[in-house]
Amino acid sequence: MQIREATEADFEKIWPIxxxxxxxxxxxxxxxxxxxxxxxxxxxxxxxxxxxxEEEGQILGTYYIKTNQAGPGSxxxxxxxxxxxxxxxxxxATSMCEHSQIIAVELGYKAMQFNFVVATNVGAVRIWNKLGxxxxxxxxxxxNHPTRGYVNALVMYKWLET
Amino acid sequence: MQIREATEADFEKIWPIxxxxxxxxxxxxxxxxxxxxxxxxxxxxxxxxxxxxEEEGQILGTYYIKTNQAGPGSxxxxxxxxxxxxxxxxxxATSMCEHSQIIAVELGYKAMQFNFVVATNVGAVRIWNKLGxxxxxxxxxxxNHPTRGYVNALVMYKWLET
Numbered sequence: 074m075q076i077r078e079a080t081e082a083d084f085e086k087i088w089p090i091x092x093x094x095x096x097x098x099x100x101x102x103x104x105x106x107x108x109x110x111x112x113x114x115x116x117x118x119x120x121x122x123x124x125x126x127e128e129e130g131q132i133l134g135t136y137y138i139k140t141n142q143a144g145p146g147s148x149x150x151x152x153x154x155x156x157x158x159x160x161x162x163x164x165x166a167t168s169m170c171e172h173s174q175i176i177a178v179e180l181g182y183k184a185m186q187f188n189f190v191v192a193t194n195v196g197a198v199r200i201w202n203k204l205g206x207x208x209x210x211x212x213x214x215x216x217n218h219p220t221r222g223y224v225n226a227l228v229m230y231k232w233l234e235t
Numbered sequence: 236m237q238i239r240e241a242t243e244a245d246f247e248k249i250w251p252i253x254x255x256x257x258x259x260x261x262x263x264x265x266x267x268x269x270x271x272x273x274x275x276x277x278x279x280x281x282x283x284x285x286x287x288x289e290e291e292g293q294i295l296g297t298y299y300i301k302t303n304q305a306g307p308g309s310x311x312x313x314x315x316x317x318x319x320x321x322x323x324x325x326x327x328a329t330s331m332c333e334h335s336q337i338i339a340v341e342l343g344y345k346a347m348q349f350n351f352v353v354a355t356n357v358g359a360v361r362i363w364n365k366l367g368x369x370x371x372x373x374x375x376x377x378x379n380h381p382t383r384g385y386v387n388a389l390v391m392y393k394w395l396e397t
Contacts, residue, residue: 102304142264142351145379186374189304210372210390212348217307226308228372228390
């Protein structure tokens with residue numbers, strides 16, 4: 074498995090992963106009916122960089138990195154990670170998050186912030202905690218979960234500079 | 236003083252207010268050198284709606300309202316407020332925030348979130364607290380203040396539905 078920067082051609086393989094996760098409506102603040110064109114813009118073009126985790130020509134996961142706030146907030150980046158359903162439980166999220174922290178420092182960021190971690194996504198919360206992210210806030214009923222209704226969203230944060 | 240929806244022509248009077256506040260670099264996550272064109276996009280076009288507080292043809296303050304997160308997060312709005320230096324201390328921020336909460340409910344939002352309140356901006360924090368916003372998170376060293384260095388940014392939140 075290697076993690077490398079995504080090319081525009083990779084989007085054909087990223088799209089099914091994005092679509093699965095967005096349409097489930099349980100983890101990301103994307104509309105469940107996000108179109109392929111909009112997903113391309115959101116995942117490939119709006120961020121500063123996009124990466125894929127690839128194995129034998131298969132794309133198992135993907136992440137983006139972007140500046141979280143402009144100007145006086147621009148030393149903090151934001152990332153989003155998606156793992157293909159077929160590749161869950163193999164530590165992909167951990168590998169991609171570790172990779173993204175190295176890239177973040179290379180790009181000059183001093184900290185990484187996740188703005189909207191759905192509190193019911195306990196697997197993700199556990200991984201980010203293990204990787205050194207602190208939950209620095211909980212936004213009450215900020216996420217409308219398809220089966221659980223309004224649930225909290227967490228703000229998680231890690232200072233990267235040592 | 237009346238608060239009304241902004242027209243494109245109002246931007247000529249909004250721009251000096253925006254420019255004063257952005258170039259000071261103490262309160263907003265906008266680059267200090269944000270251009271007039273970019274300010275127009277950020278304040279007038281990116282948001283869902285923009286309002287001005289007007290008195291005798293003078294624009295004393297302005298605010299925007301937009302959806303804070305898409306899809307499952309789209310019931311929460313975000314607002315930003317700016318008051319002209321010449322109109323400070325007259326309760327404009329309070330009036331505009333109260334107005335924005337009414338508009339938010341009219342637009343169907345259930346909650347309002349401020350993502351990035353600079354912790355050293357104690358006047359703003361006090362006003363938002365008084366208006367019922369809770370500080371639900373503090374992001375360590377997330378804002379690079381021109382004289383105080385890295386200071387915390389607060390996440391503030393209010394559920395609007397009664």
